[in-house]
Amino acid sequence: MDSHLISEFRSIVGDAGLVTAPEQLRTYECDGLTLFRVVPELVLLPASSEEMQAIVKICYRERIPFVARGSGTGLSGGALPVKAGVVIGVSRMNRILDIDVPNARVVVEPGVTNSAVTAAVSGSGYFYAPDPSSQIVCTVAGNVAENSGGAHCFKYGVTTTYILGLEVVLSDGSLVHLGASTMDYPGYDLVGAFVGSEGTFGIVTKITLRIIKKAECIQTLMAAFNSSSEAGGAVSSIIASGMFPAAMEIMDRLALEAAEAAVHASYPDCQALLLVELDGSTREVELLMEQVGPICTSCGAWELRLAKSEAERIAVWKGRKAAFAAVGRISPNYLVQDGVIPRTALPRVLGEIDRLSAEAGLRVANVFHAGDGNLHPLVLYDRRIEGQEQRAMTLAEEILRLCVEAGGSITGEHGIGEEKKHFMPVMFSAADLDAMQRLRTAFDPYDLCNPTKMFPGTDFQYQRPIAYEPHPIEVAGLAQRY
Amino acid sequence: MNENQYPIEIAWTDLEAIVGSDNIWPACSRDMVDNLQPEKVIAPADAHEIAKVLQYCSSADLAIIPRGGGTKLGWGNRPQKANLILSTERLNRVMEHAWGDMTATVEAGCTIASLQQELKEHGQRLAADPLWPDRTTVGGLLATADNGTLRLRYGGIRDLVLGVEVALPDGNVIKAGGKVVKNVAGYDLTKLVIGSLGTLGVITRATFRLHPIPAATATYCTLLSNTSEATQIVLAILDSQLVYTGLQVRADNPHQISVDVRFEGILESLQDQAAKLNKVAGGAPFVQGSSEVWKARQELFSHAEHSVMCKCSVLPAQIGMLCEAIFSRAQSAAVSSIVVAQATGVAEVRLNAARVLSAVEVLNGLRAELGHLDGTLVIQQCPPAVKEALDVWGAVKDALPLMQQIKGKFDPARTLNPGRFVGAI
Numbered sequence: 027m028d029s030h031l032i033s034e035f036r037s038i039v040g041d042a043g044l045v046t047a048p049e050q051l052r053t054y055e056c057d058g059l060t061l062f063r064v065v066p067e068l069v070l071l072p073a074s075s076e077e078m079q080a081i082v083k084i085c086y087r088e089r090i091p092f093v094a095r096g097s098g099t100g101l102s103g104g105a106l107p108v109k110a111g112v113v114i115g116v117s118r119m120n121r122i123l124d125i126d127v128p129n130a131r132v133v134v135e136p137g138v139t140n141s142a143v144t145a146a147v148s149g150s151g152y153f154y155a156p157d158p159s160s161q162i163v164c165t166v167a168g169n170v171a172e173n174s175g176g177a178h179c180f181k182y183g184v185t186t187t188y189i190l191g192l193e194v195v196l197s198d199g200s201l202v203h204l205g206a207s208t209m210d211y212p213g214y215d216l217v218g219a220f221v222g223s224e225g226t227f228g229i230v231t232k233i234t235l236r237i238i239k240k241a242e243c244i245q246t247l248m249a250a251f252n253s254s255s256e257a258g259g260a261v262s263s264i265i266a267s268g269m270f271p272a273a274m275e276i277m278d279r280l281a282l283e284a285a286e287a288a289v290h291a292s293y294p295d296c297q298a299l300l301l302v303e304l305d306g307s308t309r310e311v312e313l314l315m316e317q318v319g320p321i322c323t324s325c326g327a328w329e330l331r332l333a334k335s336e337a338e339r340i341a342v343w344k345g346r347k348a349a350f351a352a353v354g355r356i357s358p359n360y361l362v363q364d365g366v367i368p369r370t371a372l373p374r375v376l377g378e379i380d381r382l383s384a385e386a387g388l389r390v391a392n393v394f395h396a397g398d399g400n401l402h403p404l405v406l407y408d409r410r411i412e413g414q415e416q417r418a419m420t421l422a423e424e425i426l427r428l429c430v431e432a433g434g435s436i437t438g439e440h441g442i443g444e445e446k447k448h449f450m451p452v453m454f455s456a457a458d459l460d461a462m463q464r465l466r467t468a469f470d471p472y473d474l475c476n477p478t479k480m481f482p483g484t485d486f487q488y489q490r491p492i493a494y495e496p497h498p499i500e501v502a503g504l505a506q507r508y
Numbered sequence: 509m510n511e512n513q514y515p516i517e518i519a520w521t522d523l524e525a526i527v528g529s530d531n532i533w534p535a536c537s538r539d540m541v542d543n544l545q546p547e548k549v550i551a552p553a554d555a556h557e558i559a560k561v562l563q564y565c566s567s568a569d570l571a572i573i574p575r576g577g578g579t580k581l582g583w584g585n586r587p588q589k590a591n592l593i594l595s596t597e598r599l600n601r602v603m604e605h606a607w608g609d610m611t612a613t614v615e616a617g618c619t620i621a622s623l624q625q626e627l628k629e630h631g632q633r634l635a636a637d638p639l640w641p642d643r644t645t646v647g648g649l650l651a652t653a654d655n656g657t658l659r660l661r662y663g664g665i666r667d668l669v670l671g672v673e674v675a676l677p678d679g680n681v682i683k684a685g686g687k688v689v690k691n692v693a694g695y696d697l698t699k700l701v702i703g704s705l706g707t708l709g710v711i712t713r714a715t716f717r718l719h720p721i722p723a724a725t726a727t728y729c730t731l732l733s734n735t736s737e738a739t740q741i742v743l744a745i746l747d748s749q750l751v752y753t754g755l756q757v758r759a760d761n762p763h764q765i766s767v768d769v770r771f772e773g774i775l776e777s778l779q780d781q782a783a784k785l786n787k788v789a790g791g792a793p794f795v796q797g798s799s800e801v802w803k804a805r806q807e808l809f810s811h812a813e814h815s816v817m818c819k820c821s822v823l824p825a826q827i828g829m830l831c832e833a834i835f836s837r838a839q840s841a842a843v844s845s846i847v848v849a850q851a852t853g854v855a856e857v858r859l860n861a862a863r864v865l866s867a868v869e870v871l872n873g874l875r876a877e878l879g880h881l882d883g884t885l886v887i888q889q890c891p892p893a894v895k896e897a898l899d900v901w902g903a904v905k906d907a908l909p910l911m912q913q914i915k916g917k918f919d920p921a922r923t924l925n926p927g928r929f930v931g932a933i
Contacts, residue, residue, distance in 0.1 A: 067618070128743050129823040129853075151749075173692045180689070186696065187667050202906045210821040212886050212901040213930040214708075214911050215653075218666055218699025222692050242749035262608050267718035270633055307784075309753050310777035341787045366688040370608035399609070400691040438690040446693075452691055457680035462695045464917035468910065480694070 027067045027112075031088065035070055038080045043118065045069035047273050051490055054113045057098040057105040058160070066093070067106035073118045075201065075231040082229065083199030085112065089475045096137065096168030099160040101362060102443030104172060104224045108478055114229060116167045122146050123232070128158040130237050130272065131190070131207055136167030136230045140174075145233070152237040153183040158439065159347040167230050173222030175439035177346070180304075180397030181272045182238070184439070186221040193232035194220065197470040207234050219465060224441050225476035227469035241305035244272070245315050248340045250296035250329040252343040254278050254392060257300040258372035260325035261396045264302065265369070267321060273303040273397060280356065280391035281349045281404070288352035290344030294329045300396065301346060349393045350404065357389070357406035359415070361422045365429030366438040369399040378428055379403060386421045388414070400438035401429065427452060442480045450482055519568050520548065523592075526560045527552045531598070539593050541573055542586040543892055551595040555673055555681045555712035561594060562710065566921040573925055574706040576617060576645030580751060582889050585900050586706055588927035596647050599712060601628045604682045611670060612686055613715045616647030627718060635662035635719040639806050647663055647711045653703030656769070657755030657802050660766050660852050661753040662719060666702045673713035675700055678920045687715045700914070707929045708918040722753075722772035728785060729797035738765040739828030741789050742851050746824060748788040750781055755851035757827055758804050760844075762835045767799045769794065778905035804848045808858045809889065816859040816867050816890040820874070824853045829881070837873045841866040853883075864893040901930040 036044050045051060046068060055063040072078045085092050093113035098105050107113050120137035127150045132143055140161040143154040157176030158164055164174070170192070175184040191205040205217035221225050251257040257276045264271065277285065277299045286293055293299055302318050304311045319330050333339035353360050367375050377394065383390040391404040403425050407418040426436050426449060436442075436449045450459060460483060469475070524532055527550055535546040552558045559595035565572050571589035575581060576596050596617035603613040607630035614623050620634070620641035627633050638649050643687035650672070655664045657865065671685030674697070683695035701708055732738045738757050745755055754770030771781045785794050809817060822830050827849045834857055838845035843866050849855035861867035867890070875885045904911065908931045915922075915933045927933075 127825075128747070128825045130746070131823070152745075173696070175690055175692075182894050183663060183667055184690065184692075186699070187663055196910075200906075202910060204907055206821075206884070207882055208821040208823060208884065209659075209854050210655075210884070210886075212817065213904045213907065214882060214914060215666060215699045215703050216907055216910065218702070220697055221699075239747065239749060241751075265610060266608065268723070270720060306773075307749070307777050307781060309780040310751070310773050313774060313776055366686075366690050368606060368609040368611070368688055370606065373565050395690070399688055400690045433686075434688045435686050435691040435693050438688070439692055441692055442694065450694065453686075455682070457676075458682045458684065458694070460680070461674075461676065461682045461684070461697060461918075465695055465697065465700065465914065468913040468917045 030321040031084070034084060035068070035081060038073050039070055039077050043071040043073060043077065045071070054095065054098070057095070057100045059101050059103040059105060059443070059445055062103045062106050064107045064109060066113040067110060068112045069115060070112055071115045071118045075195070075432065076193045078114070078229060078231050079199050079201055081114065082195050082197065086198045086472070087472060089472060089474065091474050093476050094167070094171065094229045096165030096171070097163045098141070099164040100168060100172055100441060100443065101364070102437070102441040104441050104443035104444040104476070104479060106444045108476070114164060116229070119231065127152065131234060132237055133232065134166050134235050135232060137165050140164050140169055143237070147237050151240050151265060153240055154235065154237050155188055156185045166233050166235070170221050170230055170233060171223065171225045172439070172441045175400070177273045177275060177343070177395060180274065180316070180395065181270055186218060188236045189217055189221055189233060190236055190488060191234035192217055192220055192230050194228040194230050196228040197472060197485050202233070204235070224443060224480055226466055226480060228475055243303040243308040243311040244303065244339065245311050246301060246303045246333045246342055247315065247318055248294060248331040248333070248342060249300045249302065249327040250294035250299060251326050252296070252328070254298040254376045256326040257298040258376065258396060260300055260322045260327065261372070262322045262370060263321045263325055267317060269318070271302050271397060272305040273301065274395070275301040275346055276392070276394055276396045277346065278392040280389060281353065281393045284352035284356045284391065285345040285349040287355050289341070289345040289348045291341050292347060294331060297385055300327070301342060350402070353391050353404050353406065358408045358410070360407065360493070361405040361418050363401070363403050363405070363422050363425055364437045364440040365426050365434060367399045367401065367429050367432040367434035369396070371432040371434070372396065372399065375401070375428055375432055379425055382421055382424050382508060386417050388418055388421055390421070395438070398438070399434065444479055446476040447480055448482050450480070510660060519931065520568060522564060523550060523561060526564065527557055535593060537556060540836060541581050541590055542895065544587055544590045545595050546573060546590045548591070549593045549595055551598050551921060553598050555599070555675050558594065558710050558712055559675035559679050559681045562675055562677045564826060565592065566923045569921065570923070571926050572923055574647070574651070574710045576648030577619060577640070577643035579640045579643050580648060580654070583652060584928035585924070585932060586892070586895050586927065587925060588932070594710065596645060596710070596712070603713065605630065607632055607665060610718045611689070611715055612718055613687065613713060614646050616712050616714065617645050620644050620646065620649060620895065628721065631721050632718040632720050634668060634716050636665055637802065639809065644811050646714050650702050650711050650714060651704065651706045656805060656853070657754040657756060657850060660755055666699055668716050669698055669702060669714055670717055672698050672701060674709040675712050676709040677921065677923050681712065685715070689717050705925060705929045707915060707925045707933055709924070712800045716833045724775045724778055725770065725772045725799065727797045727799050727801060728772050728777045728782060728794040729766055729801060730792045730794045732765045732767065732792060733763050735759070735762055735765060735828035737792070737829045738767050739825060741767050741792055742786050742827060743825060744790070746851055748888060750784060750788060754802060756804070757831070757847070757849040758801070759831050760846040765831070766801070768797060800807065805856050808846060808848055808856055812858060812889060814891060816861065816871065816894055817857070817888060818857050818871070818885055818887045820855045820857055820878060820883060820885050822853045822855070822878065822881055824851055826881055826883065827853065827855065830855060830883070833877050837870045841870045841872050864891060864897070865892055868897045871898060904930045
């Protein structure tokens with residue numbers, strides 16, 4: 027990059043806000059999806075909205091594309107740098123600006139982590155509901171970009187439900203305010219449009235979010251089944267009984283083995299484990315939990331275990347959240363998918379996945395949010411064996427097609443990013459995609475914000491896809507794949 | 509055919525060719541929008557016919573007012589132009605109730621009441637209680653984003669819609685979102701069209717996430733003598749672990765304020781909640797009340813042709829302040845007022861003014877005062893003279909250029925509801 031430009035950027039963000047050394051730039055070459063890597067020209071780390079505006083104005087003037095980045099835990103390559111572009115990290119903008127407990131509002135800068143929000147309000151009995159399992163390190167800005175979910179979004183909804191107002195720097199460097207701190211604001215729901223736009227509309231510099239009160243009582247039941255289909259049947263029966271659990275999760279044999287090896291959560295030794303969490307008033311949770319057990323038993327559960335203490339409940343979840351990373355213990359390489367299906371299609375789709383898995387001669391571990399039909403099949407393989415990686419990628423794609431055919435989606439919470447952009451036409455018509463492009467160009471007419479992502483048809487060159495490798499922060503034990 | 513026909517007559521013939529001659533007819537006085545008389549009413553059979561009509565009208569420079577049940581046609585600014593009313597009455601089917609998945613796909617012209625009736629067969633419901641469910645259609649509900657008392661627990665209509673199908677002025681029918689409860693593929697165009705007052709496209713179909721119908725419901729009310737006490741109780745309940753599904757404040761003067769709470773669930777749990785409620789509320793004794801209180805919002809609109817109805821949005825802790833501001837301004841302008849505020853901070857306000865000038869004075873004053881609180885005031889329904897005196901939406905700050913850009917991308921010819929939405933979009 028031109029040295030005058032670098033000096034100009036330095037005059038705004040200072041030395042602390044500028045990364046130019048090649049070895050340091052490599053830290054930013056990928057996000058949680060390590061399949062794709064591009065070393066950025068420059069990384070900028072502004073410390074304020076003003077600095078953000080000033081650097082984006084330069085990018086606009088020079089038509090330099092830029093990619094916003096939180097902690098880089100995304101799993102679809104959304105924060106993958108683009109050729110001849112800069113990365114703008116929000117890590118130095120990490121202050122909680124205001125906590126308003128009576129109104130259940132918190133105002134944060136974009137680099138504040140998801141967990142930090144809950145930590146700041148848990149003393150008052152509140153929490154921030156979206157709970158992606160990278161929550162210890164992932165930023166609220168990243169959550170906004172990806173519309174992150176988590177295990178508890180079946181009942182509580184995803185990020186978009188909790189974002190009320192955004193301060194955003196648009197591609198021309200102008201600062202706009204979307205939404206407000208109040209529930210309603212006249213005009214188009216631009217907060218709704220912005221959340222989940224994967225960094226292609228602008229960069230958030232301030233976020234007003236909603237927190238909620240922790241339930242009086244939370245109970246988690248583990249039910250052991252002889253197959254995932256049986257466990258899936260229990261999920262449908264629980265729903266049919268009129269209950270609305272806070273979370274319902276299934277782990278299959280392979281995933282359980284892996285989780286057990288990593289966390290020693292003392293799960294029952296079974297083919298499929300269903301976790302059912304109820305929350306609400308103590309009286310209601312106790313009465314309903316009395317019904318959940320028999321429903322599970324009637325669907326084939328042969329062991330029921332209720333977490334007896336809060337510590338035990340946390341251990342159960344720790345094992346569940348560790349399942350992704352733990353699969354690394356039972357397979358040298360693996361691919362993670364994020365398809366969604368209507369809940370009732372669960373037994374059929376699981377059967378199909380088994381069949382495809384057998385045909386490909388590859389093992390597939392299943393960990394999924396059964397309540398909302400969000401599957402996370404993990405395709406296990408060994409890159410050292412010739413042809414396996416290609417077979418694994420083909421299998422992962424077939425699973426996604428299966429989800430779309432069942433009336434579902436190619437991604438429930440990981441986003442499209444770089445990874446799944448070629449799949450968009452499987453799910454959307456040309457007219458659907460064209461409508462999305464119109465919205466994109468209304469925000470970013472010169473295609474400067476995270477260009478080449480989300481949509482097919484761009485001739486972006488990346489290095490040959492390579493297999494999954496643990497991200498540095500995973501190796502450091504700071505995050506897990508979910 | 510008459511050789512001297514005007515171009516407009518050609519347009520009517522062309523539109524007839526799209527929808528069939530039975531499905532386009534002359535508009536009458538009942539079809540007026542803000543005293544503007546459209547020429548025709550058109551009722552296409554499906555999304556594709558709607559898209560064709562939109563495309564045709566875009567190229568022929570005809571303006572369209574989409575209409576569902578017609579219950580909220582007076583909302584928004586006066587349209588700059590209105591050639592046709594586009595009725596969704598022929599798109600009225602519940603396409604699918606996937607009760608095992610707790611989702612339902614419905615055409616835009618289906619009323620909320622008939623949807624709920626169908627869902628009830630499997631013990632489910634759309635957890636929303638908008639105005640006039642018997643006549644309000646799915647399309648109208650989405651276009652206006654009208655939220656009722658259940659929003660506090662179940663989220664707004666934007667949170668209950670999983671996907672939509674929309675006919676666009678360029679002649680395409682697009683879908684956004686999907687049928688599954690979790691989906692982040694592509695932009696969330698669903699959110700964009702919800703609350704857009706039919707200015708970007710015509711919603712033709714929607715998929716909702718559903719909730720079980722609760723086994724039992726109970727309502728408790730208390731009467732208080734000042735607004736700050738009411739606010740304190742609302743905040744105490746919000747800060748509690750009670751599982752309420754409704755919490756509202758009703759007042760028509762500063763000294764008699766009712767706070768209503770609703771619980772839903774299994775019977776044993778409701779009794780437990782009621783006992784806890786009185787502990788949380790401290791001194792204010794709650795007594796069992798009628799579920800009719802949850803219709804207070806809708807009742808405000810009864811016989812309100814000469815009144816001003818507006819929606820004020822503030823923070824929950826500002827509800828008391830809002831009431832005080834309304835009562836003091838109304839009183840000094842000799843205007844009577846009623847407030848029904850949800851604990852979300854969204855309040856419905858009715859002003860009964862004998863003179864238009866007094867109403868405008870109160871509205872301007874309130875709007876300025878709310879502006880200082882970062883709140884907003886939107887007029888929903890009012891006599892025509894009030895609309896001539898002020899913009900019903902108020903000022904949209906720095907995001908207006910972006911909204912205009914978006915309008916331009918989706919409806920460049922300004923075919924749909926020209927002038928009705930914010931900034932005269």
